Amino acid sequence: MKADIHPEYDYVVFNDLASGEKFLTRSTVKSQKTIEWEDGTTYPVVDVEISSASHPFYTGKQRIMDSAGRVEKFKNRYAKFGSKN
Secondary structure, eight states: OOOTSSSOOEEEEEEEETOOOOOEEEESSOSSSSOOTTTEEEEEEEEESOOOOTTTTHHHHOOOOOHHHHHHHHHHHHTTTOOOO
């Protein structure tokens, strides 16, 4: 590796605003905000809107869409499209 061309890779806390979960991991992201972690060490913290703790794909709490209602709306809207009146 060349010296002085790579970003600094260090510990960062990611704070999920939707669920309140906090994750300590390593990243190259920078932040001015800091937080004291469970081990007593202060780390930079980055607020994120969604993470694996709150994303429906990972939690299994997906919303069920009303696909039948959508199909009916589509058929009603375009029922006369292409007809020769």
